[in-house]
Amino acid sequence: xxxxxxxxxxxxxxxxxxxxxxxxxxxxxxxxxxxxxxxxxxxxxxxxxxxxxxxxxxxxxxxxxxxxxxxxxxxxxxxxxxxxxxxxxxxxxxxxxxxxxxxxxxxxxxxxxxxxxxxxxxxxxxxxxxxxxxxxxxxxxxxxxxxxxxxxxxxxxxxxxxxxxxxx
Amino acid sequence: xxxxxxxxxxxxxxxxxxxxxxxxxxxxxxxxxxxxxxxxxxxxxxxxxxxxxxxxxxxxxxxxxxxxxxxxxxxxxxxxxxxxxxxxxxxxxxxxxxxxxxxxxxxxxxxxxxxxxxxxxxxxxxxxxxxxxxxxxxxxxxxxxxxxxxxxxxxxxxxxxxxxxxxxxxxxxxxxxxxxxxxxxxxxxxxxxxxxxxxxxxxxxxxxxxxxxxxxxxxxxxxxxxxxxx
Numbered sequence: 001x002x003x004x005x006x007x008x009x010x011x012x013x014x015x016x017x018x019x020x021x022x023x024x025x026x027x028x029x030x031x032x033x034x035x036x037x038x039x040x041x042x043x044x045x046x047x048x049x050x051x052x053x054x055x056x057x058x059x060x061x062x063x064x065x066x067x068x069x070x071x072x073x074x075x076x077x078x079x080x081x082x083x084x085x086x087x088x089x090x091x092x093x094x095x096x097x098x099x100x101x102x103x104x105x106x107x108x109x110x111x112x113x114x115x116x117x118x119x120x121x122x123x124x125x126x127x128x129x130x131x132x133x134x135x136x137x138x139x140x141x142x143x144x145x146x147x148x149x150x151x152x153x154x155x156x157x158x159x160x161x162x163x164x165x166x167x168x
Numbered sequence: 169x170x171x172x173x174x175x176x177x178x179x180x181x182x183x184x185x186x187x188x189x190x191x192x193x194x195x196x197x198x199x200x201x202x203x204x205x206x207x208x209x210x211x212x213x214x215x216x217x218x219x220x221x222x223x224x225x226x227x228x229x230x231x232x233x234x235x236x237x238x239x240x241x242x243x244x245x246x247x248x249x250x251x252x253x254x255x256x257x258x259x260x261x262x263x264x265x266x267x268x269x270x271x272x273x274x275x276x277x278x279x280x281x282x283x284x285x286x287x288x289x290x291x292x293x294x295x296x297x298x299x300x301x302x303x304x305x306x307x308x309x310x311x312x313x314x315x316x317x318x319x320x321x322x323x324x325x326x327x328x329x330x331x332x333x334x335x336x337x338x339x340x341x342x343x344x345x346x347x348x349x350x351x352x353x354x355x356x357x358x359x360x361x362x363x364x365x366x367x368x369x370x371x372x373x374x375x376x377x378x379x380x381x382x383x384x385x386x387x388x389x390x391x392x393x394x395x396x397x398x
Contacts, residue, residue, distance in 0.1 A: 007299070009264045010213060014196040021201065024303055029263070055298055057327060084188060108188040112195050 001026045001045050002123065005064065006038045008054035011107065015051055015082075020117035023123055030122035032056050046073050048123040051115075054083040065099040078102045078122045082110070093128065179228055180355045190214055209392035216259060220295070227288050227361050234368050239392055241369060243278035243391035244286055246311050246318055253290045254309060268294060273312040279388035284390070285365040289373070290320055290356035293384045297324035314387060317372075319355050321385035329375055331383040337363065337384075338374045362386065 004018050004027065006012040012029045025048060030036040034054050040047075050068075054061045061081060068074045081096070081104045096104065103118060112166055170247050193214045197207060254270050261268045275309040279286070290309070297307035337359065366373040366386050376383040 008185075008189070011192055011219070014192040017196045021198070084184065108191070109183070110192065 001028060001047050002049050002051070002119065003027075003036065003040075003047040004029045004051045005031075005056065005061075006051070007055070007057050009033050009134055012051075012053075015115055021112075022116045024095045025123060031060070033059040033067075036064060037067050040074065048120060049114050050077055050079045052079050054081055054085060054125070061130065062099075065101070069099060071128050076100065080118055082107055084108060087149060115138055178357050182224060183221055185225075186217050189217050189349065192223075193217065199278055219380040220260075223291070224357075227292075229367075231290070231361060233363055233376065234364060239369065241280045241282060244281040244283045246279045246281075246286070246320060246388065247272050247276055249283065249287050250290055250309055250311055253287060253294055256291070257294050257298060259296075261307070264298060266298060268297070268307050268309055271308060271310040273310075276311060276313070276318060277390040278316045280391040281369050281371065281388050282303075282365075285369055286320075286386075289365050289386050290322070292362050293320075293322035293386075296358055296384065297322050297326070299325060300326035316389055316390070317387040319385050319387050321383050323378075323381065323383045325379075325381040328379065329377050331377070333359075334375045334382075359384075 001014075001025065004015050004019075005014045006015075006029070009031065014025045016029060019025075024077055028039065028047075030039060032117060039045075047160070052061050052064065056064070065079065068077060070161075077092060077100055079100045079102065081101050083104070084107045102122065197210050199207070202210070250270060250272070254268055255294055257268060294307065294309060307325070308321075308323040310319075310321050310323070312321070333356075362384075363373050370389060372383055372387045375385070376385070
């Protein structure tokens with residue numbers, strides 16, 4: 001499953017449409033971080049890839065990323081950050097890579113082929129990585145209060161962290 | 169000069185989103201893979217988003233003309249204006265998995281207002297509720313009599329309004345757009361336009377804070393036509 005978290009459902013639907021062109025996996029669109037975490041906890045589903053808008057109503061993207069990292073099953077899920085801010089370059093790509101962020105894209109420069117490229121690159125890889133690394137029953141989300149940063153970085157080192165903005 | 173620059177930046181910020189969305193919708197169209205129904209649906213969405221942006225541009229233009237007083241107050245059916253707004257925003261609410269319910273008091277008098285301005289005020293309130301209400305929530309557009317005024321209110325169930333914004337709004341005058349924390353991406357331009365239009369119509373805007381959202385309202389004077397039968 002691919003999860004898209006964005007308050008703007010119209011925009012999220014365009015991302016979903018581009019995902020559907022290259023993957024048959026189910027796509028879930030959720031409007032806020034709290035509902036997204038509830039969805040993950042209640043369904044036990046581990047997304048292959050998450051598209052996450054930075055500005056959300058209520059808790060923002062970084063709150064969600066922290067929550068994501070605190071569970072063993074979702075700690076390694078790749079995340080693409082979407083934004084239309086002018087100041088996001090202030091964030092260090094290395095800092096965000098620690099949260100599983102594999103790309104940061106400005107919405108006004110996003111191209112359909114960017115979405116397709118990242119779906120092709122990460123969705124299959126995510127399934128393989130989770131099958132190897134998780135020791136808890138498949139599909140369950142178990143909170144870990146003392147996440148191992150070294151393990152996170154080892155997981156992410158196998159991906160190219162593309163923190164540049166999508167080309168126009 | 170600084171005020172002028174800030175105004176331009178706010179307007180640019182508010183127009184950026186619909187333009188970016190229009191671009192994404194257009195890019196998402198695949199004339200080989202998409203069915204005619206899907207293409208038509210995307211086209212309709214592009215039109216709807218563009219029309220909302222054009223409506224905002226029209227509001228900004230009207231704002232610039234307020235000082236010239238190029239409008240007149242006339243008897244306006246508030247219920248008719250609200251019905252129009254609800255119908256225009258129906259598809260937006262549906263697509264965002266939200267609902268807009270309307271509720272009107274019985275025997276409402278006509279209001280002394282400028283119809284396009286009143287529509288802009290109500291439209292901006294409802295658009296705000298559509299964007300910032302929680303998922304699956306119900307926003308309420310109501311018209312009632314309040315202390316001999318006609319009150320049009322929009323209740324949303326989203327992040328609570330900061331007290332400083334509420335205070336500024338209830339004073340009846342906002343001299344610049346105020347972005348609202350916990351309502352991401354908001355420049356406050358819609359609220360500012362509503363406040364200025366209300367003032368031009370000699371109406372009063374205000375807000376009520378709730379634990380689970382906000383109510384934005386505008387109080388209008390009833391139209392008092394002289395009776396021909398003295």
